[in-house]
Amino acid sequence: MNNNDEIMIRAEALTKKYGEFTAVDGINFSVKKGESFGLLGPNGAGKSTTMRMIAAVSKRSGGELTILGKDPDRDGPDIRAHLGVVPQTDNLDTEIKVKDNLYVYGRYFGLPGKFLREKSRDLLEFAQLTEKADAKVDTLSGGMKRRLTIARALINEPDILLLDEPTTGLDPQARHILWDRLFRLKEEGVTQVITTHYMDEAEQLCDRLIVIDQGKIMAEGSPAELIQRYSSREVAELRFGSDRNATAADKLADLGDRMEILPDRILIYADNGEAVLEAVASRGFKPLTSLVRRSSLEDVFLRLTGRSLVE
Amino acid sequence: MSEAKRNIPPRYRGPFSHIFSGRAHTVVLRSLYALKTSAWYIVLSGFFEPLFYLLAFGLGVGKLIDGVTGPAGQPIAYAAFIAPALLATSAMNGAFYDSTWNVYFKMRFARLYEGMLATSLGPMDVALGEIVYALLRGLVYSTGFLIVMYAMGLVLSPWGFLAVPAALVIAFGFSACGMAVTSYLKNFQEMDWLNFVMLPMFLFSATLYPITVYPPAIQLLVKALPLWHGVELIRHLTIGPPGMAVLGHLAYYAVMIAVGLTFTTRRLTKLFMS
Ligand SMILES: Nc1ncnc2c1ncn2[C@@H]1O[C@H](COP(=O)(O)OP(=O)(O)O)[C@@H](O)[C@H]1O
Numbered sequence: 138m139n140n141n142d143e144i145m146i147r148a149e150a151l152t153k154k155y156g157e158f159t160a161v162d163g164i165n166f167s168v169k170k171g172e173s174f175g176l177l178g179p180n181g182a183g184k185s186t187t188m189r190m191i192a193a194v195s196k197r198s199g200g201e202l203t204i205l206g207k208d209p210d211r212d213g214p215d216i217r218a219h220l221g222v223v224p225q226t227d228n229l230d231t232e233i234k235v236k237d238n239l240y241v242y243g244r245y246f247g248l249p250g251k252f253l254r255e256k257s258r259d260l261l262e263f264a265q266l267t268e269k270a271d272a273k274v275d276t277l278s279g280g281m282k283r284r285l286t287i288a289r290a291l292i293n294e295p296d297i298l299l300l301d302e303p304t305t306g307l308d309p310q311a312r313h314i315l316w317d318r319l320f321r322l323k324e325e326g327v328t329q330v331i332t333t334h335y336m337d338e339a340e341q342l343c344d345r346l347i348v349i350d351q352g353k354i355m356a357e358g359s360p361a362e363l364i365q366r367y368s369s370r371e372v373a374e375l376r377f378g379s380d381r382n383a384t385a386a387d388k389l390a391d392l393g394d395r396m397e398i399l400p401d402r403i404l405i406y407a408d409n410g411e412a413v414l415e416a417v418a419s420r421g422f423k424p425l426t427s428l429v430r431r432s433s434l435e436d437v438f439l440r441l442t443g444r445s446l447v448e
Numbered sequence: 449m450s451e452a453k454r455n456i457p458p459r460y461r462g463p464f465s466h467i468f469s470g471r472a473h474t475v476v477l478r479s480l481y482a483l484k485t486s487a488w489y490i491v492l493s494g495f496f497e498p499l500f501y502l503l504a505f506g507l508g509v510g511k512l513i514d515g516v517t518g519p520a521g522q523p524i525a526y527a528a529f530i531a532p533a534l535l536a537t538s539a540m541n542g543a544f545y546d547s548t549w550n551v552y553f554k555m556r557f558a559r560l561y562e563g564m565l566a567t568s569l570g571p572m573d574v575a576l577g578e579i580v581y582a583l584l585r586g587l588v589y590s591t592g593f594l595i596v597m598y599a600m601g602l603v604l605s606p607w608g609f610l611a612v613p614a615a616l617v618i619a620f621g622f623s624a625c626g627m628a629v630t631s632y633l634k635n636f637q638e639m640d641w642l643n644f645v646m647l648p649m650f651l652f653s654a655t656l657y658p659i660t661v662y663p664p665a666i667q668l669l670v671k672a673l674p675l676w677h678g679v680e681l682i683r684h685l686t687i688g689p690p691g692m693a694v695l696g697h698l699a700y701y702a703v704m705i706a707v708g709l710t711f712t713t714r715r716l717t718k719l720f721m722s
């Protein structure tokens with residue numbers, strides 16, 4: 138099959154209100170087949186709310202939403218039959234064994250037992266949980282539970298996999314194992330929608346993403362495009378001590394393309410960060426610490442909203 | 449990964465298909481898997497509790513009592529009088545416990561229903577599946593109890609065997625309503641109120657003595673209670689003779705079932721799918 142432009146999800150002016158409060162405020166996006174699409178934004182941005190609407194378990198308050206060509210208001214169960222959902226908080230079945238979590242979940246989709254037995258074995262292997270097949274869910278570590286949740290989401294061979302903050306709360310090693318698994322799925326052509334408030338995760342996993350804040354889309358593009366559009370190639374980070382950052386910033390404002398003053402440091406955006414450091418030194422300023430790094434999505438977010446992603 | 453592309457069998461397409469996919473049986477299956485890991489003494493206690501009541505009151509207290517009569521005014525042993533009431537009560541208790549405490553836990557803490565409703569199951573599948581499982585338990589308990597009644601010679605009517613399906617109807621009514629009420633409760637204190645209602649209902653629904661001991665006004669009140677209808681229903685079947693009153697009691701439960709299912713489904717939709 139070679140219809141990679143096939144649209145899997147289309148949202149137009151998609152809105153969700155809780156009473157008077159607007160959690161998702163008229164957002165537009167579409168997700169193509171095989172794509173890894175990201176929703177990057179801070180806590181409370183409306184990412185989970187958007188995910189739940191896509192998962193056809195939360196009714197939209199306004200706008201249009203089409204998933205696999207269907208309207209979730211009308212065809213909820215039919216849409217959900219083709220989705221794999223990894224919610225922000227694990228909801229594994231703690232009263233049954235690890236392997237039964239996969240088998241029984243598959244039965245909810247109406248899948249036959251014979252298919253499911255083989256499929257759960259494969260998925261346990263994929264999730265590196267084969268040894269834990271007969272264990273109780275409560276005995277698994279956080280990373281294992283997350284992998285089991287992902288395996289469970291794959292039991293119906295979904296056309297779209299929805300991952301809401303897949304690695305939040307995991308230690309670095311567990312995160313890398315998980316990223317590796319998700320990358321494998323991407324190679325197999327599974328369409329993924331991923332929310333995260335970690336810019337490194339978005340950079341690792343997403344082909345294309347929207348940056349959202351307070352229910353609105355601030356920007357859209359591939360990680361590289363966004364960085365190119367909204368930031369410079371490099372960033373010089375300078376710390377003068379919290380009481381002296383502001384005065385130093387005044388005198389350095391003309392350096393680089395742009396400057397951000399944070400409570401604990403000054404960021405100067407420029408194509409050549411080392412040149413900025415040299416200029417700072419030649420003006421007689423001696424920062425306590427300084428470093429040069431490449432621009433990241435964090436800088437994009439800062440530029441767009443004036444705030445950090447992770448507070 | 450396996451090459452076999454999954455083949456989702458066609459699902460139910462009739463009325464309510466946006467909240468029902470015809471797979472309530474998979475929710476029952478899940479409970480059977482969970483049963484494998486649960487404590488057997490809790491499961492068995494549901495069977496022995498009414499049995500202990502029967503022995504203590506029927507055989508013990510019963511020795512001191514005579515002059516009890518059946519639905520047609522025929523004189524019967526005290527044990528034969530309370531046994532059907534205990535059967536009805538155990539059907540009620542089993543179903544109610546399952547659909548209140550167990551459901552509350554799954555709904556508020558285990559997020560079990562959230563997981564189920566992310567699949568192609570609808571809220572009505574979940575509600576029905578949970579209730580049917582509670583009924584299966586009720587079926588096992590009431591069959592066991594009826595066998596004991598036969599063995600003790602307490603089944604006086606040839607229609608006695610119908611007490612098992614009747615107990616299921618009672619259990620269905622109580623679990624549908626229990627689940628509906630539970631879905632509105634917000635904490636354990638509110639859950640405790642349920643016990644506050646159930647125990648007096650057991651004591652005052654003409655279970656251990658005839659309703660005629662009450663003054664007429666109180667009798668009307670008792671006749672409004674769901675357990676009284678269950679008790680009378682089973683008495684008509686195990687003591688006999690089963691009259692038209694049986695239909696009235698069944699109708700009472702039909703309403704309980706319909707109301708309970710409607711509110712449960714509506715509430716699950718609101719809680720997990722809005
Ligand atoms: N069920 C709800 N009722 C009321 N407000 C809600 C509900 N769910 C989420 N919100 C609010 O909507 C906003 C977006 O929440 P959410 O989508 O969970 O954000 P994110 O996943 O990006 O952290 C938050 O301000 C949150 O408090």
Ligand SMILES: [Mg+2]
Pocket residue numbers: 181184185186225301302
């Ligand atoms: Mg969230």
